[in-house]
Each structure stands twice: as structure tokens, then as C-alpha cells.
Amino acid sequence: xxxxxKLIYKKLYSHFGPQAWWPAExxxxxxxxxxxxxxxxxxxxxxxxxxxxxxxxxxPGRLCKLPQRRLSTLIRSxxxxxxxxxxxxxxxxxxxxxxxxxxxxxxxxSLKDLRQELLAVNGIGPETADxxxxxxxxKPVFVIDAYTKRIFSRHRFIARDCGYEEAxxxxxxxxxxxxxxxxxxHALLVKLGKDYCRKNKPxxxxxxxxxx
DNA sequence: CACCAGGCAAGTA
DNA sequence: TACTTGCATGGT
Numbered sequence: 001x002x003x004x005x006k007l008i009y010k011k012l013y014s015h016f017g018p019q020a021w022w023p024a025e026x027x028x029x030x031x032x033x034x035x036x037x038x039x040x041x042x043x044x045x046x047x048x049x050x051x052x053x054x055x056x057x058x059x060p061g062r063l064c065k066l067p068q069r070r071l072s073t074l075i076r077s078x079x080x081x082x083x084x085x086x087x088x089x090x091x092x093x094x095x096x097x098x099x100x101x102x103x104x105x106x107x108x109x110s111l112k113d114l115r116q117e118l119l120a121v122n123g124i125g126p127e128t129a130d131x132x133x134x135x136x137x138x139k140p141v142f143v144i145d146a147y148t149k150r151i152f153s154r155h156r157f158i159a160r161d162c163g164y165e166e167a168x169x170x171x172x173x174x175x176x177x178x179x180x181x182x183x184x185x186h187a188l189l190v191k192l193g194k195d196y197c198r199k200n201k202p203x204x205x206x207x208x209x210x211x212x
Numbered sequence: 213c214a215c216c217a218g219g220c221a222a223g224t225a
Numbered sequence: 226t227a228c229t230t231g232c233a234t235g236g237t
């Protein structure tokens with residue numbers, strides 16, 4: 001049986017095409033981007049990423065040695081720059097102590113262990129952890145974000161106050177546990193959200209899903 | 213001008 | 226446990 005979730009995916013894919021996520025050159029860049037984009041438009045994050053690249057700082061070794069004050073200045077455009085600089089430091093501390101800044105070593109850990117480790121880092125919550133797992137390390141976990149919740153609650157697929165794990169369980173039980181599928185599905189939901197399901201100006205009448 | 217964007221942790225009761 | 230608040234820039 002083909003699930004309803006799979007049908008929605010097919011509809012989105014045929015409408016929008018492949019999204020080529022995550023837009024980054026390296027897994028480490030995905031991880032940094034995942035923290036920078038917390039409650040922030042990707043456009044603002046891109047400026048911060050470009051700034052780090054300009055000084056060739058977007059690698060674990062260089063970023064690890066960067067003073068927090070300088071880091072916060074460089075990522076200013078991403079907003080919340082003081083707290084995000086701190087969060088990047090906490091993450092880099094974790095990366096150094098647990099994996100010696102070695103991303104390949106990190107990717108050898110199991111999904112379950114990694115998720116627990118990431119969630120224990122101050123500044124990394126469920127969405128950031130799962131974004132890192134899926135988009136940087138190619139682990140099969142479904143990312144839930146504000147767009148996903150908004151789209152599926154407006155379509156009455158989930159409750160408006162549905163918790164993170166609850167929503168994630170729905171997707172993961174309803175789909176094949178395939179990192180490629182989860183990757184494309186979430187990217188398509190964000191595309192749909194940006195184009196048709198903004199908070200203030202939803203364009204539901206022309207939404208490709210046309211169900212509400 | 214107000215509102216929002218690919219969240220999270222800390223504070224309060 | 227459950228709710229509220231702070232964090233901050235840049236685009237619409």
C-alpha cells in the first residue's frame with residue numbers, strides 16, 4: 001500500500017522537482033548552517049556563511065581557534081549573533097572532545113547514539129540535531145520544522161500543538177526509512193512553505209496540495 | 213510602521 | 226510540568 005504521505009511527496013516532487021539540499025560545500029558547513037538558521041531566514045545565514053568563507057574560517061580547525069567575540073562579529077547578519085556564537089563554541093567543543101574534530105569519525109557513530117550526543121550539546125535541539133544527522137551525515141531521520149508543522153496542521157494531518165517527536169514518528173512510521181527520501185521530502189516541504197504557506201500570507205487557493 | 217524567518221534554553225509559577 | 230520571555234538581523 002502506498003501511504004498518503006508518499007502520495008503527497010510524489011505530488012510535491014512532480015510539481016517542484018529535486019531541491020538539491022542542503023546548499024553547502026561540506027558536511028561541516030551544513031552543521032554550522034543548521035545552528036545559524038535557528039529561527040532565522042536562510043538569506044541572512046548565507047551572508048554569515050559567505051563571511052566565514054571569505055576568511056577561510058569555515059572548517060573545524062580554524063573555527064575552533066576563533067575567539068568568540070570575533071566569531072559573533074562575523075556571523076552578525078544571521079541575527080542572535082551572541083548566543084549563536086556561544087552555541088557554535090559549544091558544538092565545536094563537543095566535536096573536539098568527542099571526535100577530535102574528525103567528521104568522518106563522527107559519521108561512523110550510530111544514528112541513535114549521535115542524536116543523543118547532539119541533543120546533550122547546549123544550543124542543539126531536536127530540529128538542529130536532525131538537520132545535522134540527515135543533511136550533513138546522511139542518517140535516515142525525518143526533520144520537523146515550522147513549515148512542516150504549519151503545512152500538515154493546516155491540512156489537518158496533525159494537531160496544531162503537536163510535539164516534535166510525535167510529528168516525527170508519524171513521518172517515520174509512514175515512510176520507508178531512506179535518507180534520500182527524507183532529505184528530498186523535507187526540502188520540498190520547505191519549498192512549499194516558502195512559496196505557499198507563509199505565516200501571514202498563505203496562498204492556499206493555489207497551493208499544489210489543494211486540500212484546505 | 214509591523215511582522216516574519218529552515219529554534220532553543222532559561223526563567224517563572 | 227507547562228507556559229513565557231530573550232535572543233537580533235534583514236527582507237516584505
